[in-house]
């Protein structure tokens with residue numbers, strides 16, 4: 001017997017909390033996926049994604065997690081032996097490199113210090129070494145909470161190698177931060193349903209520029225499930241090559257509708273403000289943040305716990321004692337940090353509640369931090 005928290009508070013950078021409206025929209029009977037009813041929903045989702053991506057490019061949707069979308073980008077544009085650059089600022093940068101290597105590309109894996117963005121100067125130096133087929137990077141690196149300057153990186157590629165493809169993993173950044181696919185001339189952009197779209201995991205989206213289509217015509221990497229040629233025939237009819245994840249597509253339509261109602265700028269501003277709340281609170285306690293303010297992610301914040309406390313300990317205790325789920329450090333950062341997601345269907349008050357739990361926990365663990373200072377700083381920001 002005793003007092004218990006009954007609500008689960010999901011504060012990770014995907015999957016993110018699902019609004020009741022999206023859950024209700026998904027709770028439908030299955031219908032024929034080659035018929036007019038479903039085709040209308042698929043077309044609506046494709047159009048909504050074009051709005052989110054700020055593009056007129058073709059967008060294909062796949063029944064897949066985000067990683068599948070990354071693989072789509074690689075196998076449809078490259079051939080074995082192609083030289084590519086990966087701007088690796090974290091775990092998901094490493095994933096680009098692993099996928100490219102798995103299919104036989106010649107990968108220049110350019111690693112940056114964890115917590116830092118990819119520097120255009122370093123990219124310029126690599127591009128000057130010789131022609132490459134493509135440059136891969138993240139819009140938002142979820143493992144470190146760093147937002148890359150996509151526009152500047154893309155412009156650097158265009159200036160030095162106009163024909164090279166710019167390949168952007170926007171899985172965790174799409175709609176959390178601006179991403180202008182057409183204006184910035186991005187060739188393939190990958191997104192995933194389980195992030196700012198407020199939908200469960202299982203749908204990956206990929207946009208394709210004219211330059212990417214040209215590359216596709218010469219691409220010799222093996223493919224079938226991901227093959228754009230198979231999707232190309234189906235997409236104009238509002239169909240997918242394989243059986244679509246219907247419930248998720250219903251959810252995507254509703255999630256996109258909600259985002260449009262809120263308005264792009266407001267969605268971005270909400271994410272930015274929620275990021276500022278977390279950073280303000282952490283700083284008020286004197287905690288170190290992995291990313292500098294100048295390139296801090298609006299989707300997730302990586303925080304070093306107080307002296308003597310392990311990141312994993314914070315994560316486990318928050319879950320066990322307060323029903324608050326935060327994310328662990330990944331790869332070389334495991335145990336060193338914990339990450340608070342503020343992505344998708346998350347409001348300021350959710351964050352303040354979760355942070356209150358963080359502070360109580362630190363007090364229980366004997367951390368020398370000023371109890372309540374973070375929550376107070378957040379309230380002042382509100």
Ligand SMILES: Cc1ncc(COP(=O)(O)O)c(C=O)c1O
Nearest residue numbers: 065066067092140142169171172
């Ligand atoms: C930036 C980024 N890229 C790729 C992925 C991989 O997506 P998935 O886990 O859905 O395959 C993630 C997942 O968190 C991500 O945050």
